[in-house]
Amino acid sequence: MDNNNSGVAIRRTSSSIISPTNSITSNIPVEDDEYGEDFDLSISSHKRKQSGIPLEVAEGMTGRASMEPSLEQIADDEEEGFISERRQSLPRIQSSSRLSSFPRPASPIPEFDEIFDGENRRFRYASSIKFLSTRNILILAFITVLAIVITIHTPSQPDPGVDVSRPVEADAPTEDGESHFEDVGPGLEFYTEVDHVRYYKSPDKMKEMKSEGPTPADRELGGMHVFKNVCLTNNIDAMSYENNPTTSLRGLIYFTRDQEHNSQRCVPCSNSENMDRWDGTYEDETVVKHKCGMNGLHTMYATSAGDWSSCILEDENTQLMKKFGQTQTPTSVTSVHFFQAPTFLLQFNAFDMESALFDMLMTYLPFWKKYEMNEFPFTSLISHSVKGCISHSHHPFCELLHQMAAFWEVQDLSWESNENTLYCYKTLYYNQVGYNRNLEHEGHVTKEVFGGLRENLFNRFGLPRRRTVEAREKAAAIEGQDLLGTKIILYDKTSRDETHWTDMEAVITEAKSLDKYKDVTFVVVKDFDDLSVAHQARTFNEADAVVMVHGQHMANAIYAVDGTSFVGVGCSGTVPLIGNPRFMELMDSSYKHVSKCKEDNEDDSEACTVCQDDDHFTMTLPAFEKMIDDVMAK
Structure with a gap:
């Protein structure tokens, strides 16, 4: 110690x-x-x-x-x-x-x-x-x-020209060339430091911090920002959102005296707008009287950790945070953990694998490619989305990061669920949530980078089928395999049973009796939640086509071979994230969206669903045949 x-x-x-x-x-x-x-x-x-x-x-x-x-x-x-x-x-x-x-x-x-x-x-x-x-x-x-x-017994008089709140350099000479030191009592900064983490028993013991940033981690790539001397909080309301709970929201305490006279300086903006830029202008600014921050990182201002803690406990600010769905923890700060080593904030929605893939990984990929060739600028990471994400968690997204060696030997920092401890960072790297979720930054994720990632995952998970058509044909020739036949994987519900294809297995049984599908193998997955990450990866890898109700399980598309056909089925017209044309281009694959039938579809000529309500639907045999025929044609 x-x-x-x-x-x-x-x-x-x-x-x-x-x-x-x-x-x-x-x-x-x-x-x-x-x-x-x-x-x-x-x-x-x-x-x-x-x-x-x-x-x-x-x-x-x-x-x-x-x-x-x-x-x-x-x-x-x-x-x-x-x-x-x-x-x-x-x-x-x-x-x-x-x-x-x-x-x-x-x-x-x-x-x-x-x-x-x-x-x-x-x-x-x-x-x-x-x-x-x-x-x-x-x-x-x-x-x-x-x-x-x-x-x-002779009292020492302080030297007015020396800052007694900090240690003087041990080898600093006096005017006559000699060095002399004496103890003068308790210092301002009282802490214990272990493995580059300073543990303060009280925020009052810390010296005044001045925040800096965000500055680009790489001006050519974009999407990753660096902050200096900031603290992070957790949004506890976000995990209890009725429809879309998320673990991807954080509060950022930014230390400055510019806002010390603003009584709402510690209140973050709501999550009602898409805040794609740090310096953007958003509606809630008129209420909190300060800038809002960016997606996933909502800004709060303070002069010190103690000032922030006192500010959020004021009744008016507490009520406003509840109204915005931005209640933060810790609530009353009694201790501070101040990380001295450069730290990466691993932030994603742990409740939705597909969102995690697009909101975090699609921004991080170009940096990963660059860092693995050179050196990581940060030596540790912390994730409040999933505790111990890259060290021991078996969460599907964490397992993916672990297998792809997303951070190599970067240390996964531990944290305690303590409502009174504030986590602060001397240097914080923030991979902006959602920066490239729609893959609109052309050239950010190249086919070469994405293909390299998938090759890595195929090898690490020991997947049986080669990624490209050429590689599969070569392997089949060597191993004497027969490439004839089509395997279609089907799944009838979302992970949380919000949407359900009620008669899926019945319509599949009818379709199997048709002669045109004699070379088609229909595989029904009972429940993805019961499968290990490796088993889910293998299931997608073996499929020529995937027909499924929308849900986070669709993120397993990353383990599918090039040329796979994907079909999303449901009542909503909302296309899932994997249906992004740019993503399908990176996969050399195709996506088709099947949703609620139109009222004039009397002859069942359209591949569509009959919706009983927003969460339950059926599909007629002709509509199912139309959908499978389209898949077979590709």
Whole structure:
């Protein structure tokens, strides 16, 4: 664990170092020949902070002190006489309150000639050593302790030119070339950092953020944007929409002081309009008095995380968010997770595989192709659509991303379902939801890129049929396979049983008795929800034609071979996403839409449905034959 801020900030203090010119050095010659002529003992003072001890006393404490030791014993009476004589000649040291006025004393250390004076040289030298080891050592210890006490109790004054809220660089020098630091108390930014994520126990502990963006991740491709210093929230209303629940909506908290006087700055716009541009003009701007953002990422403004949390709890703003269907979580922020590493927001509608395919993957594909050839600009990703999407989830769309190696070794970040924790990002990559859902950006997804993706998936899932007609014919020749016959896969309901083809199996039974369909194999899928992702992929891969009620299962078209015929059946005239002509072009396939019969279709010449209500329909045998004949012709 790396605690980047241990609860104290470090501040540089003004230097009070003794100048090098004031340092005391004693070079004492030693007369004993056994050390040699050039030998000297040096005692030098070192640089330190001024501690309240007068420089004169310090100089007196750093005098000469190294001599040749004597090995002879000294009589007690001789020692006592010498020490008594020296005590009478020394000045008294006063109490600590008078240290600052203490005059420079005569050196308590005997001069060279005093010690070495002829016949008594050895005696006086040995006695002086005894003296140094008693009286002066006690004095030195007392003054040192006193200096430490004075230093500890002397308050430090902040340097007005230093920002004490952040650590100073450890190697930053003072004016005299030395570096000095001291603890000055709790810092502003108190957090614990683990794996490039800063955990703040309170939003008040964060420094003020200033958001930037969006800027294009690649100006040639489009659809992916980069934000700096922003936070994300979840739209909890979106998952309970009555008709079309979605997990693709997020709130983006954008930090700026431009909106601090706007009482509705924290309220996102509704999801009633198609917001295809960040700088677009939309109807709700007149209510919230700020820009709305873009599809999938609704903007909210604040000066800080705490400011946003306080703002959304105001009753007027809470009610407006409910009206817009934009209630956000967390509601009351008590902690913040701030991701330092560049992070990709993996955002899609987990309730609809087809929407996920077109709203997310069709925008991301050209970036995937570019990044796999070079390097991913982000090192982690997070998805609140499906937890652990590319690490351990078996959601069909997540499995597709995993098998295509959509993010290679990018780390899938974990998150907790905590209504009080806000997730923020130093650098956030946003793949705009729906940017290329209609494939209107020509050249964005090329046939080469899309074909490469499908080849990748065919290999990863071990699908039996080759993607192209040429490859299938070559494989059949090698393996002795018979390509005659047609396999048609049929499915009679949506994944959520909203629409149901009530007599599908009955009409298929009738059609099988007809001689013209003797080489046709009709395969009825009972329930896609009961099939694994690999099984669903194999089912579509083996089909020459797919006839199904509209639903997210149609996204499995990506696993079908080139030339497959697709038929969407229902009462609505709405064409599903896979029916997009550009998508069919990428697949080298065709799509036909079968919907409610017109009132003048009395002779059943049209392939259409008889609708009992908006969710249930039947099909006559002639209408069914017409539909299958069209498929066979292709």
